[in-house]
Amino acid sequence: MPIAIGLEGSANKLGVGIISHPQRLSTPQFPHDSAYSEDEPKPHGSKYVSPPVEILANLRHTFVTPPGTGFLPKDTAIHHRRWVVRLVKQAMQQAKVKLEDVDCICYTKGPGMGAPLGSVAIAARTLSQLWGKPLIGVNHCVGHIEMGRAITGADNPVVLYVSGGNTQVIAYSAQRYRIFGEALDIAVGNCLDRFARVLNISNDPAPGYNIEQLAKKGKVLLELPYAVKGMDVSFSGILARVEEMAKRLEASQTGSDGPWKDEESGEPITQGDLCFTLQETVYAMLVEITERAMAHVGASQVLIVGGVGCNERLQQMMGKMASERNGSVYATDERYCIDNGIMIAHAGLLAHKMGFRTALQESTFTQRFRTDEVLINWRD
Amino acid sequence: MPASRLLPTPFHGSEEAFHMIAQGAEGVVYRTNFLSSNSSTSPSNDISGNAALKIRYPKPWRHPILDRRLTRQRILAEARVLVKLSRELRAPGDGISGAVPNVLGMSSEEGWLATEWIEGATVKAGIRGWEERQRVLREKAQRGDDVASEAQLEVLRALLRRIGAVVGRLHVCGIVHGDLTTSNMMVRACKPSPMGKAEAVASTSDDDKLEGEIVLLDFGLAQQSIADEDRAVDLYVLERAFGSTHPKVMEGRYSGQSAGAMFDEVLQAYAVATGKAGKITLRKLEDVRMRGRKKSMLG
Incomplete structure (x- = not known):
């Protein structure tokens, strides 16, 4: 059962998510799969093609500024640095996964605000070195799309x-x-x-x-x-x-x-x-x-x-x-629409299964990263 | 089609036949008779009529005030561009034959625009037909490659040159089309003889189908602009659309040339039709292509 941790911080939300992709069985297992609770949209019968996903933890902390102001990159980066350790610890506890079961650490490579992206990239690199897990840099937009498809079961929208x-x-x-x-x-x-x-x-x-x-x-x-x-x-x-x-x-x-x-x-x-x-x-x-x-x-x-x-x-x-x-x-x-860690974990794990890795010396972040730059080799 | 869509006045309850031709995102196009004595009241399954009627039905998801405002603006803009072009596009003397359908009537309040019906086939269908003929010829000759005869290639090249010339003339008139594709261009089936009398060409060979006057359609996204950027983007849109619709022509498979060589016929004729300004536009087209997409990086 491949498991991934996802770290997201391209704007004012810091998200940490832990996802598992259960091995595909010969018989379809939805909608009993745990990703679909009663209050969520159900996948549409036979059209459902994305792998079923199991969400083990999906935590978010938002940097909220007073009315009349926006969030500045520098302050947002400080917010993310302050919260990331707490959020990762909490997510690991909630997910009840053992460290040896985790397959990869996924993080948002871009696009987004530079300083907050940098904070989260540092956190991801640290976890990767500390735990000896491969890093996966994820395009934020691809994360949104893949998560949307997985949750709603939309096949080719x-x-x-x-x-x-x-x-x-x-x-x-x-x-x-x-x-x-x-x-x-x-x-x-x-x-x-x-x-x-x-x-x-x-x-x-x-x-x-x-x-x-x-x-x-x-x-x-x-x-x-x-x-x-x-x-x-x-x-x-x-x-x-x-x-x-x-x-x-x-x-x-x-x-x-x-x-x-x-x-x-x-x-x-x-x-x-x-x-x-x-x-x-x-x-x-x-x-x-x-x-x-x-x-x-x-x-x-x-x-x-x-x-x-x-x-x-x-x-x-x-x-x-x-x-x-x-x-x-x-x-x-809002759990999946608004920026979250689980979508980064999900898209990262899809790429991980195809053999994609981000080497430590390449684990940079970028403010500009177009959606069409990513090779989506996990789809036909 | 949802039942909520009734034909607008004065077509609602009309005894004319309305044949749906296309349903796009913007509106629905019908073929019908408009202010014509050749009424089609007799029950007949033939699709006939002198007019193309484009109806912009209300969009129920849009606020009604906003919806009326947009429909009004767009119908007016399209009609104005068409009227301006039907005066200016066909300039005398230089041998460039190109046109737009004449406007027969419109109502910006009711959301419809009626234009002259153009007999003929789209350029897309014309080129596809040409490609099909090459396939048949090749099978007859039992050849393996796609290369067409020089005479056949000249027919296609002549069409491409006429397209380039007409687009050039359009830009000289101060209009950019906004959605140039080979399905938005027609080859008119009848061409006026020197006496000014229309003569049918249906009886002659298939290649003649590529030889009529080029008529540009669907000015729903047209703008009045003389900016090089807009003109270059117009050409870029055509180039991209041409490449995805007729990939084998674009790749030079029929002529044994390099990719894009056939489309250069369009651009060369465009340069001739536009003169000095066209050279700047074509240089700009290089920039637009280098961007890899059709707009500048702004943040």
Whole structure:
């Protein structure tokens, strides 16, 4: 039973996960496999092809900064260094695995923020030397995709990967995850996070989550730019415009500018309306490029991964689009959507089985590491 | 198709026949009669009609206000580009024959655009047919390799040159297409004779199917732009699409040349049609190719 430890720290979450890939039996063993508890999406019958996985531990600690601020690389790196030993110890206890049963130490090689990636790479190297286990450097995006496939059982989906640092529409072809469309400037999650800062929305548990809650109270759709170029999107202009709106809202509430009212209903514009407008606009863009990619490659399944993928409005819109095309949408909850160690362990173990190793002198990290650079030799 | 999709006014309840031709991510294309006396009310299974009707149905997942705004903008943009091009694309005297379908009608509120129906086959079908003919000829001659005769190659090269010339003319008009593929180009089946009268060419040989006027379709992603970057990306998209749709032509298997030599016919004709500006665009195309993908690395 191959077992891997995964360390993730490309942004403000430090994750440690321990995974086991039970040997494949001649008879399929799902859905009794332990990875599928009652509250999780079940794999779809015979379509299920990814190896069944057993999650032994999946711990995460998030660096949360005060409202109005973001997380700086230096402070995030300090956070990761402070917590990594505690998290690894706790995960090992929870998993109840013996050290000799562990096959490899997997860590995020990139893409992500340099300083936090560095902290976690050092931790991984140390564990590898200390315990005499091989190292596996993992592409963060591939980790998200493989974990999403394993959890949902989506066989060959078009993948929408949306998070604070990445926005990509991906489809698999000839042993690569190919990028069909992506954000030309900032990622969608970055757009949401920075908007939250202007409105002083709390970063706990995540700015995007709090925007989603506020958006439920919004009714008025204001006009924002809509920047879709083929299968690519751009969010920086939207951010600039919505930040202006936030300032106007603040000025109207402090009274210096007079109240800001909706022209049709005469009701005052609220923070909720701004959140609602932002969500409706950016998620419509994402669903549109996903639909175009699905039409292009002729796929009917769509898988949403990454932190923004937890958003229920995005999942709902994607679901409507997919059902119009007689397809289905696959999404996971926050345990697997948001950055976690288990996905790094999972993708690392898949590569480990194919004989991939990262030598100590090559165990670097990189801020830029494209999804399509990785040879996906574990898929047909 | 979901039952929620009813044809928009004035087509809803119309007695004309609507034959679905394609369903893309953007909309659905039908063939029908539009403001024509040759009405197709008689029950018939023949697919006929003078118009291609593209309907952008409402997207139920999008906020209705946003949906109306986008549909409106896109229909208007596409119609404007088509109207501008049908005036400017066919410049007199220089022998470059290329066109876009004429706009017959539109409603940005109801979300439809009707254009002239172009008789003929797509360039994609034309090239596939040519490839099929080479296969048959090869089997007859019992040859092992793919190399085609010089006369056959010239037919294909002439088509590629006309494509390059038309794309060049498009760019000179200040438009980039945004989605150039061989399925978005048609070879018109009828060509006007010197007398100005249309004459059918169906009776002549198959190679003539590659000889009609090139008509560009589907300007849903078109932009008004004269930037070298946009033009180079337009060519790069065509090159990539051509390579994935007609790999054997791209790899030079028919001509015994190196990979990409056939596509150079497109680029050379493009350079002739665009002159000085085209040379800059082609240099830019080198950069775009070197990036390995179609956009610059911005962070």
